[in-house]
Amino acid sequence: MTEYIVKILESFYVTHDVKCFIVEKPTGYDFIPGQGTEVSINTSEWKNQMRPFTFTSLREQHHLEFIIKIYRDHNGVTNMLGKTNAGAELILHDVFGAIQYKGKGVFIAGGSGITPFISIFRDLYKKKELHGNKLIYSNKTSEDVIMDFELKNMLKEDYVKLYTRQNVIGFVSRRIDRNYLIENIIDFNQHFYVCGTSDFVKSITGYLIDLGVTSNSLVIED
Numbered sequence: 001m002t003e004y005i006v007k008i009l010e011s012f013y014v015t016h017d018v019k020c021f022i023v024e025k026p027t028g029y030d031f032i033p034g035q036g037t038e039v040s041i042n043t044s045e046w047k048n049q050m051r052p053f054t055f056t057s058l059r060e061q062h063h064l065e066f067i068i069k070i071y072r073d074h075n076g077v078t079n080m081l082g083k084t085n086a087g088a089e090l091i092l093h094d095v096f097g098a099i100q101y102k103g104k105g106v107f108i109a110g111g112s113g114i115t116p117f118i119s120i121f122r123d124l125y126k127k128k129e130l131h132g133n134k135l136i137y138s139n140k141t142s143e144d145v146i147m148d149f150e151l152k153n154m155l156k157e158d159y160v161k162l163y164t165r166q167n168v169i170g171f172v173s174r175r176i177d178r179n180y181l182i183e184n185i186i187d188f189n190q191h192f193y194v195c196g197t198s199d200f201v202k203s204i205t206g207y208l209i210d211l212g213v214t215s216n217s218l219v220i221e222d
């Protein structure tokens, strides 16, 4: 397995627990929007701890970008990435990933599962081919939404947000379930892209198949 040592050029928080990393791009390194790689932190303690993350930059940019949810509740890689900033080094590996654009459809994301879709949307938007795609984006609260402004700007009325929890009196929790999909999807004969936790992907794809979506039209991580 090839290893690429890259320097972090810039890092900043985009929500209370999601951090963006701009890193060097190795010469000749390329990916399809939606794909990612195994990443580790290049220190003696952490370099063997690899975790998968998705590229969110455009493939033609001269740097790579990752948007990473930091879990501060235990001493894992993302907790350490929360304390890792410009000047430090990461180790990248080969590119992999099954999520890529196959044609117009509905993108359904939970939390940090938005990252492969950010990459795909940025690419389509630049090529003026985004119109006709729709995003349904579920988060716990409005504070957890990643890249809200940019998603709204790119997708306009084809951007729908749902919150499962909200610290507001009178808030009605809305989950993506079978009834939600029946009420909000007009055509089940199109592509459906689903990304989030494994439970999220399992339940949403279960509803979609039940509603007539064929496995060929479903785009999910293997």
Ligand SMILES: Cc1cc2nc3c(=O)[nH]c(=O)nc-3n(C[C@H](O)[C@H](O)[C@H](O)COP(=O)(O)OP(=O)(O)OC[C@H]3O[C@@H](n4cnc5c(N)ncnc54)[C@H](O)[C@@H]3O)c2cc1C
Residues within 6 Å of the ligand: 036, 051, 052, 053, 054, 055, 066, 067, 068, 069, 070, 071, 073, 074, 075, 076, 077, 078, 079, 097, 112, 115, 116, 221
């Ligand atoms: C193909 C792919 C692409 C991905 N792309 C991205 C991306 O672009 N951005 C992104 O943010 N994430 C992405 N992920 C998810 C990301 O890989 C994980 O969030 C990351 O591996 C977590 O690493 P960790 O070492 O911090 O946590 P791990 O130790 O690996 O734990 C992962 C999960 O278990 C929980 N957990 C484990 N142990 C404990 C404990 N002791 N106490 C409390 N909770 C615990 C954590 O809360 C977390 O939900 C991707 C995943 C895959 C499979």
